[in-house]
Amino acid sequence: MTDSSSRLKMMIVSALFAAIIGIMAQLTIPLPLVPITGQTLAVGLAATILGSRYGTISVLVYLMMGAVGIPVFSGMSSGLGVIFGPTGGFLIGFIPAAFITGYYMERTSFTLPQALVANIIAMFVTLIFGTVWLKFVAELSWTAAFMAGFVPFLIGGFIKAFLAAWAGILVRGRLLANRLLIA
Template sequence: MSQTVTANRKLFTTKELVLTALMSVMIAVCSWISIPIGSVPFTLQTFAMFCSLLILGGKKGTFAILVYIFLGMIGIPVFAGFTGGMGIILGTTGGYIVGFLISGLFYWLIESVAKDDLFSKNTAIKVIALIIGLVLCYAFGTVWFMQVYAKQAEAITLKTALEWCVIPFLIPDLAKLAIAVAVSHSVKKYANI
């Protein structure tokens, strides 16, 4: 009689769960740091999203983003302006929040298909993956914004939506990305992550 022994593999270790939870909290705290500048508030959410992915990697970083979104969806006030609930997700800026998840999934995909050694040691590839993920977030969020805004107020052009929701954030988001790269490098080096 032959027995098959299967290893009990955990999705995450205890340390990974704690780090993922901490990064979810970091995203929430960074979303509370908000400057209202029109239809979409300026926050540090993208900085925290970049840090989550760079520090934890694609899988755990994406789970941190997912936990953050889930907490907000069930009503915990983790979104910008200390808000939460499905109304925020279904509102004009909800597409950008969902776009964070799309960014994380894209980063995870690139990390998964790239050779481990190449991806882990090449900051340029990580930055390019994050920039493309940010573009996907902008694209999804802008289309969402246009659809919801058209239902709530009036139809707007893509040009107007980009002027309101993307162009003011391009340089700040790239600056947040550069700072996240520096911060994540230091955190990984000194915290032994």
């Protein structure tokens, strides 16, 4: 397979994962300030399966789709108002989270233990970005922002990190075996 066709294949897979993130964002448990969504699980899957470059590209495409008005954010929302609103820090935090997950795994190995570590690190990155953003946009105290934007998401975050690691390694192996993914 030529280099350009390999790149095209990975860009198509990245776009597919951007759509998957948008679909998973609709799985929502509403909370007062910030809902619990499936998009963090999908971001972890994208980075675990695709690595740093294409995992990050899939997140950037997802954010661009939402920014231009395609209703891919939680609750079928979209627009710059969502990105710059109280939950925007979590969305922006997906970018470094995806990159760090993929980068960590590329530097270590694509195994379940390494994927779990990478996804837990990414969970904390996303929560830190989201909490800091929430503090300033919602004009909350650090304690209130921490209690609203960090603490409620820890247990779910660990569960989603495990699921992303487990399913990501499983799916990555199968995609590689069937030559549907370029390592």
